[in-house]
Amino acid sequence: MSLHTGNGFEVIDRGTPERKSEKQVTLEIDGQSVTVPAGTSIMHAASLAGIQVPKLCATDSLEPFGSCRLCLVEIAGRNGTPASCTTPAESGMRVSTQTDRLARLRRGVMELYISDHPLDCLTCSANGDCELQDMAGAVGLRDVRYGYDGENHLDAVKDESNPYFTFDPARCIVCSRCVRACEEVQGTFALTIDGRGFASVVSAGMNEDFLDSECVSCGACVQACPTASLIEKTIVQHGQPQRSVITTCAYCGVGCSFEAELQGNSVVRMTPYKDGKANHGHSCVKGRFAWGYATHKERITKPMLRSSPKEAWREVTWDEALDHVASEFKRIQAKYGRGAIGGITSSRCTNEETYLVQKMIRAAFHNNNVDTCARVCHSPTGYGLKTTLGTSAGTQDFDSVNEADLIMVIGANPTDAHPVFASRMKRRIREGAKLIVIDPRQIDLVRTPHVAAMHHLQLLPGSNVAVANALAHVVVTEGLVNTKFISERCDPTEFEAWAQFVSREENSPEHVEKISGVPAPELRAAARLYAKGPNSAIYYGLGVTEHSQGSTMVIAMANLAMATGNFGRNGVGVNPLRGQNNVQGSCDMGSFPHEFSGYRHVSEDATRALFESAWGVPLDPEPGLRIPNMFDAAVDGTFKGLYVQGEDIVQSDPNTQHVAAGLEAMECIVVHDLFLNETAAYAHVFLPGASFLEKDGTFTNAERRLGRVRKAIPPMAGMTELDVICKLSTLFGYPMHYNHASEVMDEIARVTPTFAGVSFAKLDELGSVQWPCNEKAPEGTPVMHIGSFVRGKGRFVLTEYVPTDERTGPRFPLLLTTGRILSQYNVGAQTRRTPNIVWHDEDVLEIHPHDAENRGIREGDRVALVSRSGETSMRAHITERVQPGVVYTTFHHPESGANVVTTDYTDWATGCPEYKVTAVEVRLTNHESSWQERLDHLHRIQRIETVAAE
């Protein structure tokens, strides 16, 4: 399909994928000479020469199939009319794409298609965006000899089961693009063509509808379908879009690029953008379909105030709300001191917004009490990678995985949490790369169609570091170290100390087996496989970071990769899969209380001098409070005012009751968000936020890629976060003014060396860039640490396994670990407000049959989940995905309150909470926990008085 975008980018479908080859071939097509890499199809070569050969079954996101016979061409000196999509271009070929014979043949093909197709083009939803229609025009089809009353499929029943798209078999031309998209692009293998010849039909699984099939609703098949057979329900309902804006998905850290397609100011479709470098035209159900929350009726669009959280909300004007915040915060500072207020930035907001929030706190509040919700997810990544390599970020771009020979996935569940990247990873594994999974739970990746892990190290939660040390032990003691790499790239003394440390008996697989439960031979085999590579890549997630030894584990992985020489080229590296869209960016932008943008400590005089001169104010040289310490200080009575942007700390931070106690002790809490979230229940001021569709800015994904967020519709609340921060800061006595987000980025570039070359103009030109982007790398840096590490010599650091204080015992004999599922996102504030709810309407507790039986628990029973911190209840799901002794849940619904039971143990280095290990007991219950009853009460008092503001 050829899409025209409002941005002046035109997307051309060249019919077959681009090929890479050292060898070039030159041929002549319709008299034009064209040179292409060997292996390129004639169809693709023709397209490069500006000649579009008619086609139906070919599209350039898929391997050619050669079934429709519409793309026939003639080649001088050869018999017959080969299909141009499946015939590779060769040197010296002379190809004709338009002859009388070809025209006749093509018309014949089209006639057959059209005779079995409804002729209601004018009223069809795909009218204007249908390749069948285009091709009928292209081949000059004027009438159909066979008549329309022969045998046909026109009465076939539509499958409307998927909430987002329909399948209408009557419009299907059995081109199998959908089947191939599901296999090649998504890797789910949900679709097949049943039957043969005329009787063949597309089918989702065994006589199942789409909803009940293996389909994960990624939309790839819909995207690939040339007709209205698979089509978005929004298009059926609203018709074709009139304009489009290229922007970046606001869900996960893959950072997919999308075309927001609109009619006037209403989004009617989000289509993955083919030239997006993070996603190459693919998407998942969240970004592709679950954007309805942006205009959900529960969106709050007016600022609101109340004098206490016990009262109902009162709508006010922006001026009244912001005046109130400024005067309250000033009052609090006068009474309790300069350090009594602070703010939290969000990994969901743009870089520009985040930068401004921390600037306001440092320059206008005059303290460093700024932190980000990245604290609770990936702060150990920054610490661990900076310590060992010198940069607080992943080392590779996503495309790097295409060259990996061994992929080790640790504590991550990519098919659920980073689906588009998971599809790429699965594709690479189907091509032959080997896979090791290290996870307490059997994630889908362990065994999914055409993908199987060679080793699944099913360790006990909390034993990551022991396992990493055991892998290192094998590498060192079996002589698998890459000594050349070490001598050239790393500090030899530190390496020696480390090698001695990991060689100790306590780090041997045999010893670690007792701690982790992973059989020693498995550990040995996995270590050998990893060391053998030749290109071994580690991908990890929150299952690494959210532990009391989260930072230690990040360091341990970096040590392992250095010891085996797996840095500085494609196919290798240590790569965090970031949870939220802008986790990387919010950290880069100086959201942590101890550092400015670009990870420079507030105590460094030169850095402070730079910012003091740029911002024109003296700055505090002492680190500020982290989120958990803000709550502690609140309980102590020294922290009284908090501004929270786009983050639901009550739901997403551990030990909810401690958080609640901290919030209850404060005097002014300002929540700036789209919805009245759980934190808002404790707030005094609510400022309505703008969704990603309503503003300009940038997000930085997990591969350090800055992608543009472009305003598609006006802000529903009249002001964006940028406007609000500028106004608030100004009221506070520190004037800020920016005409556009691009001016904020210009300032970021001026004060941050790794961003020196970034500007909106460059992003518009290149589409996206990966930092560092500066004089040395004007177009950005896909792979880091080439030739040498950013810090100079790679640093090996000893990583002793220290068991968490959170232990099982007679009262709490099971270990709870937590995770995510595909259809929901984080605390679910957005996805719960979309039809995605059909896939996951409640969080459940996964428990092993053995543990369930011991407790008399049957499938679906309501169970109490009790820890030292608290108690909640949810339904049980009995499964062998978890091992005996381990239970698992997600945290997408506030009612389940998984964080009511998590403890306040944290990573030693960063304070990142230990979400992944909680000792619990599970028992049958027939009622909600007292906490859940209290939550119901809180929800009830979240009333809004409908007295509108003047």
Add this chain to the structure above:
Amino acid sequence: MSSSTTDTLVRMANDISNFFRIQPEDQAVAGTADHIRRYWEPRMRAKMAEHLTHGGSGLNAIALKACERACKSVSSAPIYRGGT
């Protein structure tokens, strides 16, 4: 001041020292002290300093030495009064 938040600080200091304890003792103390100085807000260090004047109970040997190095220099007035 709440004692529970002191307990939290003691636990944090011990956790930090547990990472460094595998190194030679002088490095372990230096590493722990440096970490505390870089990441703890003055209020936290002052509160720990106060705890040290009562003997610093609960701190392990490395954490105790490190806290003495990192926290004692903070003035006992952790809360800034007024404006800038």
